[in-house]
Amino acid sequence: MTPDQYLVPPVPVEPADAQRWQESRRRRRLLEGMWGIDLEHRIRLHFGIVRRMILGPKSKSRNLYRRLVTELSVLYRTPPKVTNRYGGADVLLGPDGMVARAGLWPQMRSVQTYALGVREEAVRVEFDPITRRPAYRQVHADNLVGRSRALDPGVPVELRELRWYEVEGRGRWCFDVLSIEDMDRPYYRIEEVRGDGREGADITRLVLGRDVSGEAYPYRWTQGERRGEPFLPYVLYHADIGSQLFDPFAWIELADAALDVAAAWTWWGHLLFKASWPQRYGIDVYVEGMIPEETDGGLRTEVPADASSLIHLRARSGAVNPQVGQWQPSADILNTAQAIGLFERGCSDIAGIDAAHIVRESSDAWSGAALSISRDGKREAQSLYQPQFEPRDIELMEKSAALVNLAEVTASPLPEEGYRIIYAPIGLNYQELESRRKHHTELIQQGRMTLAEAWQEEHPGTTPDEARAALVEARLESAELDRATQAEAVRRGLAPAQAEAEAEGEQESEQGDEGEEEEDEMGDEDEPTGEVDMAIVHEMVLDALDDGDVDAAKRILKGRNYAVSST
Numbered sequence: 001m002t003p004d005q006y007l008v009p010p011v012p013v014e015p016a017d018a019q020r021w022q023e024s025r026r027r028r029r030l031l032e033g034m035w036g037i038d039l040e041h042r043i044r045l046h047f048g049i050v051r052r053m054i055l056g057p058k059s060k061s062r063n064l065y066r067r068l069v070t071e072l073s074v075l076y077r078t079p080p081k082v083t084n085r086y087g088g089a090d091v092l093l094g095p096d097g098m099v100a101r102a103g104l105w106p107q108m109r110s111v112q113t114y115a116l117g118v119r120e121e122a123v124r125v126e127f128d129p130i131t132r133r134p135a136y137r138q139v140h141a142d143n144l145v146g147r148s149r150a151l152d153p154g155v156p157v158e159l160r161e162l163r164w165y166e167v168e169g170r171g172r173w174c175f176d177v178l179s180i181e182d183m184d185r186p187y188y189r190i191e192e193v194r195g196d197g198r199e200g201a202d203i204t205r206l207v208l209g210r211d212v213s214g215e216a217y218p219y220r221w222t223q224g225e226r227r228g229e230p231f232l233p234y235v236l237y238h239a240d241i242g243s244q245l246f247d248p249f250a251w252i253e254l255a256d257a258a259l260d261v262a263a264a265w266t267w268w269g270h271l272l273f274k275a276s277w278p279q280r281y282g283i284d285v286y287v288e289g290m291i292p293e294e295t296d297g298g299l300r301t302e303v304p305a306d307a308s309s310l311i312h313l314r315a316r317s318g319a320v321n322p323q324v325g326q327w328q329p330s331a332d333i334l335n336t337a338q339a340i341g342l343f344e345r346g347c348s349d350i351a352g353i354d355a356a357h358i359v360r361e362s363s364d365a366w367s368g369a370a371l372s373i374s375r376d377g378k379r380e381a382q383s384l385y386q387p388q389f390e391p392r393d394i395e396l397m398e399k400s401a402a403l404v405n406l407a408e409v410t411a412s413p414l415p416e417e418g419y420r421i422i423y424a425p426i427g428l429n430y431q432e433l434e435s436r437r438k439h440h441t442e443l444i445q446q447g448r449m450t451l452a453e454a455w456q457e458e459h460p461g462t463t464p465d466e467a468r469a470a471l472v473e474a475r476l477e478s479a480e481l482d483r484a485t486q487a488e489a490v491r492r493g494l495a496p497a498q499a500e501a502e503a504e505g506e507q508e509s510e511q512g513d514e515g516e517e518e519e520d521e522m523g524d525e526d527e528p529t530g531e532v533d534m535a536i537v538h539e540m541v542l543d544a545l546d547d548g549d550v551d552a553a554k555r556i557l558k559g560r561n562y563a564v565s566s567t
Contacts, residue, residue: 422461
């Protein structure tokens with residue numbers, strides 16, 4: 001296969017897939033800076049071939065599509081927190097775990113950008129025997145053909161990925177074909193693509209060295225009810241959940257508008273460089289110093305002219321009334337720029353962005369960073385896209401764990417279920433933090449919000465039990481700090497007499513001993529039959545702390561009648 005065949009990959013046989021790939025590749029060019037050919041075509045549609053020749057170079061300095069898509073891709077700006085309710089997954093999820101060392105979360109920023117811009121993006125996960133950890137590879141939608149079940153249209157059961165393979169010294173385009181449509185007979189084949197886009201010879205053995213279909217299919221769950229069932233080593237991310245596997249034409253209006261905006265700025269650049277100063281004219285005069293130049297159309301004469309240059313004019317022989325004058329500039333540069341800016345701003349509505357969230361970061365309308373999305377707009381985008389991405393991220397963690405278990409490289413198997421993703425929220429500035437604090441304080445004072453609810457709002461992703469446990473821990477630590485501070489003050493002679501403090505301490509100790517004896521008696525009479533609701537325990541601890549009785553709070557936590565977890 002020639003280098004030209006590598007640069008021009010084949011297209012699918014099905015017209016619908018071919019049309020989808022064509023649009024997806026246009027979106028990719030917009031995201032990757034390779035959209036010059038698309039812009040050139042758009043300019044010629046607007047101005048025609050003749051006018052296009054005088055416009056000058058096209059301007060790609062304003063890529064509205066990439067700008068908005070990048071601004072909306074905020075879910076992975078900070079790596080999310082991943083936990084497992086069963087524990088035992090630190091080797092996979094820890095700060096130095098397999099996922100972190102594989103660089104998944106930085107890569108996911110690009111995955112979300114392509115998922116929004118192209119509307120779908122896939123991640124393929126494989127176990128790398130060299131690094132002994134999962135490896136993650138992005139797969140673009142314009143390299144995929146797939147099928148899904150009618151009852152679950154967003155999840156593929158068969159995928160064909162177009163890939164370039166070097167086999168026996170010859171490069172060729174092939175399809176990686178993986179299917180679990182028939183759970184009893186899954187298959188994984190590598191098929192060469194013929195010139196007409198159809199599948200050719202099966203070269204699986206040439207590439208992998210063995211057959212990997214049927215019982216030999218390598219991607220299977222190892223635990224629970226799914227044990228032994230096959231899965232696809234892909235996770236397909238969607239910008240929106242719909243009734244079909246691929247949705248390539250959503251936001252097509254925004255992609256077209258981005259090209260219109262760039263064409264408009266190209267025209268504006270033409271006006272700036274060629275029509276922003278007064279135009280001169282002469283009647284019955286000629287320009288001195290003309291330079292002859294040979295062109296394809298014959299001999300022509302010209303003289304360099306500029307807004308800052310002086311042109312020598314001489315009256316023609318026999319001229320009766322030679323005249324020289326000038327017109328005003330033919331273009332209003334500032335008003336034209338403002339008009340284009342208003343058009344550009346209106347295009348954001350296509351992406352579902354409230355106009356109130358569009359802010360101008362610079363007073364310079366020509367600035368490439370002129371339009372941006374406010375922090376509130378980015379928070380809305382984060383909450384909008386989290387429901388689509390969270391299940392897929394959990395699926396990716398489950399498949400990663402299954403591949404590690406299949407490789408048997410850990411001391412104990414990793415859990416393949418029970419994963420939880422907490423995405424880092426967009427941070428608040430000082431004014432927003434102060435406003436939220438006042439709002440929560442007022443609601444708590446009015447009895448319309450609990451401390452635990454306020455904690456949950458300030459720490460998204462926490463459960464009610466986790467919020468109450470954190471409040472208990474914070475207040476216990478504060479009480480301990482107060483007690484230690486008082487003791488140190490007495491030691492230094494900065495507080496009431498040591499004897500008084502010791503007496504108070506002995507009295508408290510005696511009361512504590514009596515309380516413990518009473519609890520022992522109660523425990524002998526009524527042994528616990530199961531775990532007590534953690535919410536009740538936390539409320540009792542908080543009540544004791546409100547009364548200033550730290551020891552009572554500790555006794556509640558340590559009492560035998562409460563099977564309190566480590567939380």
